[in-house]
Amino acid sequence: MEGKEKPFDRGLLANIVDYSEDAIVSKNVDGIITSWNKGAERIFGYKANEAIGRPISILIPPDRVDEEPGILSRIKQGERVEPYHTLRRRKDGTFVDLSLQISPIRDETGKVVGASKIARDISEQMRSQERLRRSEERFRVTLGSIGDGVIATDTQGRVTFMNGVAEKLTGWSQQDALGVALDVTFRIVSELDRGVVENPVMRVLREGCVVGLGNHTILISKDGTERPIDDSAAPVRDAGGEIAGVVLVFRDASEKRDAQIAAMKLAAIVESSDEAIISKDLNGRITSWNKGAERIFGYTAKEAIGKPISFMSAEKEAEERKVLARIKNGEQVEHYETTRITKDGREIDVLVSVSAVKNPSTGRVIGASKIMQNISGRKKTERELVEAKRQLEVHAQRLESEVAERTAQLRETVAELEAFCYSLSHDMRAPVRAIQSYSEMVLADDEKKMTATSVDYLKKVVSAAERMDQLIQDVLAFTRLSREEIELGPVDVDSLVRDIIEERPELQRAKADIQVESPLLQVKGHAASLTQCITNLLDNALKFVPKGVKPQVHVRTEAHNGNVRLQIEDRGIGIEQEAQRRLFQMFQRIHSSEEYEGTGIGLAIVRRAAERMGGAVGLHSEVGRGSQFWVELPGINT
Amino acid sequence: MNAKVVLIAEDDDNDLFFLQRAFEAANVKNPLCIVRDGQEAIEYLSGTGNFADRIKFPLPHLFLLDLKMPRKTGIEVLEWLSGQPKLRCLPIVVFSSSANRKDIDRAYELGANGFVVKPSSMVERAELAKAMGLFWLESNEPPTICSEGLVAARKLRTECIEP
Numbered sequence: 001m002e003g004k005e006k007p008f009d010r011g012l013l014a015n016i017v018d019y020s021e022d023a024i025v026s027k028n029v030d031g032i033i034t035s036w037n038k039g040a041e042r043i044f045g046y047k048a049n050e051a052i053g054r055p056i057s058i059l060i061p062p063d064r065v066d067e068e069p070g071i072l073s074r075i076k077q078g079e080r081v082e083p084y085h086t087l088r089r090r091k092d093g094t095f096v097d098l099s100l101q102i103s104p105i106r107d108e109t110g111k112v113v114g115a116s117k118i119a120r121d122i123s124e125q126m127r128s129q130e131r132l133r134r135s136e137e138r139f140r141v142t143l144g145s146i147g148d149g150v151i152a153t154d155t156q157g158r159v160t161f162m163n164g165v166a167e168k169l170t171g172w173s174q175q176d177a178l179g180v181a182l183d184v185t186f187r188i189v190s191e192l193d194r195g196v197v198e199n200p201v202m203r204v205l206r207e208g209c210v211v212g213l214g215n216h217t218i219l220i221s222k223d224g225t226e227r228p229i230d231d232s233a234a235p236v237r238d239a240g241g242e243i244a245g246v247v248l249v250f251r252d253a254s255e256k257r258d259a260q261i262a263a264m265k266l267a268a269i270v271e272s273s274d275e276a277i278i279s280k281d282l283n284g285r286i287t288s289w290n291k292g293a294e295r296i297f298g299y300t301a302k303e304a305i306g307k308p309i310s311f312m313s314a315e316k317e318a319e320e321r322k323v324l325a326r327i328k329n330g331e332q333v334e335h336y337e338t339t340r341i342t343k344d345g346r347e348i349d350v351l352v353s354v355s356a357v358k359n360p361s362t363g364r365v366i367g368a369s370k371i372m373q374n375i376s377g378r379k380k381t382e383r384e385l386v387e388a389k390r391q392l393e394v395h396a397q398r399l400e401s402e403v404a405e406r407t408a409q410l411r412e413t414v415a416e417l418e419a420f421c422y423s424l425s426h427d428m429r430a431p432v433r434a435i436q437s438y439s440e441m442v443l444a445d446d447e448k449k450m451t452a453t454s455v456d457y458l459k460k461v462v463s464a465a466e467r468m469d470q471l472i473q474d475v476l477a478f479t480r481l482s483r484e485e486i487e488l489g490p491v492d493v494d495s496l497v498r499d500i501i502e503e504r505p506e507l508q509r510a511k512a513d514i515q516v517e518s519p520l521l522q523v524k525g526h527a528a529s530l531t532q533c534i535t536n537l538l539d540n541a542l543k544f545v546p547k548g549v550k551p552q553v554h555v556r557t558e559a560h561n562g563n564v565r566l567q568i569e570d571r572g573i574g575i576e577q578e579a580q581r582r583l584f585q586m587f588q589r590i591h592s593s594e595e596y597e598g599t600g601i602g603l604a605i606v607r608r609a610a611e612r613m614g615g616a617v618g619l620h621s622e623v624g625r626g627s628q629f630w631v632e633l634p635g636i637n638t
Numbered sequence: 639m640n641a642k643v644v645l646i647a648e649d650d651d652n653d654l655f656f657l658q659r660a661f662e663a664a665n666v667k668n669p670l671c672i673v674r675d676g677q678e679a680i681e682y683l684s685g686t687g688n689f690a691d692r693i694k695f696p697l698p699h700l701f702l703l704d705l706k707m708p709r710k711t712g713i714e715v716l717e718w719l720s721g722q723p724k725l726r727c728l729p730i731v732v733f734s735s736s737a738n739r740k741d742i743d744r745a746y747e748l749g750a751n752g753f754v755v756k757p758s759s760m761v762e763r764a765e766l767a768k769a770m771g772l773f774w775l776e777s778n779e780p781p782t783i784c785s786e787g788l789v790a791a792r793k794l795r796t797e798c799i800e801p
Contacts, residue, residue, distance in 0.1 A: 422738065426706045429756075437763075438652075465758075466759070
């Protein structure tokens with residue numbers, strides 16, 4: 001059949017045309033529609049009878065009316081119009097994307113008499129193309145805006161895409177990097193030995209699977225900046241499953257690495273700590289156990305982790321539960337001291353501080369951490385201290401009771417002494433008084449009847465009795481000074497001395513030359529006691545002069561380191577150096593009674609009185625030139 | 639019997655004798671009634687026992703009281719006296735061998751009108767007797783109880799016996 005005049009099977013052709021999905025339309029050279037198949041009806045909405053005989057321009061949108069004359073002229077010249085994409089209008093006014101192919105129709109003579117148009121509805125195709133374009137755009141935007149660096153390569157490992165983050169991290173712009181081998185744009189070394197790390201893309205191409213980089217990878221950017229990165233590479237496969245390229249995703253791991261380093265440091269601290277640092281979950285199961293815990297309790301981490309916290313000291317389970325319950329409630333737990341049993345059975349004292357472990361993102365308590373310090377040594381010292389203190393208290397108590405006992409004894413002695421003094425003053429003075437008085441009476445009544453010797457003896461009895469009585473009174477005065485409470489206050493020494501001199505006949509000008517350097521300074525003391533001192537000192541000054549000499553006495557005061565020194569100076573017989581030391585003691589007499597009367601108590605009274613007033617006494621003396629006695633008492637600050 | 643009586647409570651024979659001699663030497667002629675301890679002094683003053691006869695044993699215008707005596711001390715006598723509303727105003731001079739601060743203060747607290755340390759020499763004693771005679775027995779105006787005499791003393795006796 002070929003090469004022959006083509007015997008068209010018109011029916012078959014008509015069928016093909018009619019049932020084609022495409023619109024097959026013919027028009028004459030004037031642009032009038034001459035045929036209209038079912039496809040055209042479906043695409044354009046016009047029935048054949050509505051379309052045939054009408055100008056083809058009914059299908060042409062107003063903005064494309066210029067298309068038709070060009071096409072028609074080309075057809076008239078016998079040219080074909082290759083399929084092109086254009087837009088046509090349906091009967092309902094909507095537009096439809098078409099792929100249009102136009103061929104001239106010739107008659108038997110070969111003259112162009114019209115044109116056939118095959119129009120394919122490509123709306124769906126156009127839409128899917130648009131979708132693809134959009135999807136690609138979205139993909140590009142997504143990759144561009146993703147937080148990670150993304151690089152895509154072809155199967156040769158050459159860069160085909162690079163997003164903004166990748167540009168930043170590598171220092172390459174996508175424009176510069178396109179087509180450049182990944183080895184150049186993505187330089188990585190190992191953080192540990194700075195050895196070259198195998199390019200992940202190559203491994204993906206070789207192994208055909210997802211590859212993650214090892215840790216400790218450092219990316220060196222184009223300007224030499226180094227950054228730790230995390231990355232992974234995956235193959236990109238085409239529809240047929242063949243590897244079409246590789247996509248590499250990576251990120252700056254500086255922060256993560258810093259955090260890791262910080263965490264490692266913390267972990268190292270925990271590990272190297274002398275204190276036991278333990279963590280447990282909310283069920284009281286041990287989740288971590290550091291070296292300190294191993295050292296203190298003797299259990300290794302392996303032995304301890306996973307066990308209930310109470311495994312060491314079963315009897316402390318209640319305590320553990322209570323503490324854990326408080327932690328769960330979000331309560332703060334104060335430091336507390338308790339005990340634990342070590343693996344080798346020793347009981348040790350520990351100081352425990354417990355704090356909650358929280359989930360960093362939710363803030364919920366997920367467990368507890370415990371820091372335990374072995375304070376056995378400290379506790380031992382404390383116990384020893386307590387024991388030492390107790391012993392000290394026992395000693396102190398014993399001492400106290402001894403003191404109390406001795407004080408009681410002393411009180412008894414003092415009481416006895418007082419009783420003795422009381423009876424001394426009453427019972428002993430009575431017989432002395434009797435001796436003196438009867439002797440005096442005998443002398444008064446019968447002197448004329450007695451011999452001169454008897455009279456002399458009797459007079460000696462009287463004077464001895466007098467001296468005895470004086471002695472008793474002096475001893476009493478002395479003991480009274482020691483016993484009686486005195487109150488100290490300001491004493492006007494000047495008027496005190498003047499009163500004493502005025503009241504005593506033997507101190508008057510006729511008998512003694514007493515000079516007072518007025519005004520005498522005031523002192524803090526006790527008037528009665530000071531009177532006794534001054535009286536005794538004046539008596540002495542007057543007494544100890546050579547026979548027949550009128551006593552000369554000088555009284556004055558001197559400020560002396562905040563104190564006042566009252567000086568009583570005589571021009572008497574003076575006192576030997578040797579005797580001066582024992583002068584202020586009881587019953588010390590330097591001269592015989594025949595020479596100078598005295599009981600030997602006067603100066604002891606002076607010293608005792610001065611001491612009771614918080615003062616002191618002293619003397620300066622030269623034999624033959626006189627003595628200077630002084631009493632020093634606290635002064636009055638004006 | 640309107641003479642002003644001096645009551646002396648003294649246990650020591652010698653001291654009593656010296657005191658009597660001193661009043662003699664001072665020419666004080668008032669009657670001296672003697673009791674030898676504190677208990678007797680109380681009996682005398684209350685008019686009981688051997689001292690029921692108020693004509694023989696009238697209330698004194700001056701009471702010289704030794705402190706240290708057997709049975710009842712001078713202080714105890716003063717304590718008793720301070721509990722007797724009528725007798726507490728009797729002029730009393732306490733005699734003692736020593737100037738014990740406690741004794742002095744206690745005596746005055748209990749109503750004593752004087753406190754004297756017994757002199758040792760005859761001369762001093764005579765001067766003291768003279769001074770006391772002059773002051774207490776001549777210059778001083780005694781309380782009613784001393785001058786009302788027997789009537790008051792009788793009344794007093796029943797009060798003292800039946801306290």
